[in-house]
Amino acid sequence: MRAFTVTAPGGPEALTAADVEEPAPGPGQVRVRVAAAAVNPVDAATRSGALADAGLMAGSSADRPVGIGWDVAGVVDAVGTGVTRLTPGDRVIGLQDRLDAPLGTYADAVVLDVDAVTRAPRTIDDVHAATLPLNGLTALQALDLLDLPPGGTLLVTGAAGAVGGYAVELAAERGLRVVATASADDETLVRDLGAELFVPRGAHLGDAVRALVPGGVDGAVDAALLAAAALDTVRRGGTFVAVNGGPAVPLPLRGIRVHNVWIRADAAQLAQLTALVDAGRLTTRVAATLPLAEAVEAHVRLESGAPLRGRLVLVP
Structure with a gap:
């Protein structure tokens, strides 16, 4: 499957598209087929090496690339043992909150702990839903x-x-x-x-x-x-x-x-946010969508200094 990773820190061009093995969910995990992944400043900070320089992560290397992307909206297509709250076919949102994860949400699929995932809002599409978690x-x-x-x-x-x-x-x-x-x-x-x-x-x-x-x-x-x-x-x-x-x-x-505030994934809190969206009391905003293949361009736009009212969202 396709995924964007970083093997050496740098500018947007440091994002590298690769063919990687599709991950399998372990106990207490779900695999999400990615429908949309929001682009956030933390993604750029991970890619540039700023977080590694600050001592928040070990950093990327040719031997162990770092995955990029925290936010995801998509559909569960496999679950690990012990998972009963979600089943294949469920439309969900979730958060990948590990800085050193080998696979982020800029991918065709991602594995997340079930306590980082909840059912997506019913009243908005996947692109808007992907802007909610982080x-x-x-x-x-x-x-x-x-x-x-x-x-x-x-x-x-x-x-x-x-x-x-x-x-x-x-x-x-x-x-x-x-x-x-x-x-x-x-x-x-x-x-x-x-x-x-x-x-x-x-x-x-x-x-x-x-x-x-x-x-x-x-x-x-x-x-x-x-x-x-x-x-x-x-x-x-x-x-x-x-x-x-x-x-x-x-x-x-x-x-x-x-x-x-050191952000953490929390399925119960995500469910609170989802309920507010469905009640019309919380507003999601999308600046633009781009194909996943244009992740580099998304980072160029993110760092251009031009105002963005909402998030850029990548769509596989």
């Missing part, structure tokens, strides 16, 4: 770390992006008052997603947010990786969640509790 779970798990009560105030940076958009909707669903920051052109979009207040990119974030919420917000989800600028919006003793590690996680000034 970004939706990141937003959900970030909000769980914040643990704000209904009526609390929350800043979401990068609110028009994939993670930020989900964070806005899920926060509004929990009864939080959302302050969103994004490009001025995206104000209508993020307000439609549930933001009550808006700060355009380019404003001094701390001053602008505090003018709207005196004393500062109760918490922040920093999807745009603004770090200290976003921390400045949070009240003393509030809570801050970054969506990656490294320099984007600021020091816990003014008694603020600072967390980083």
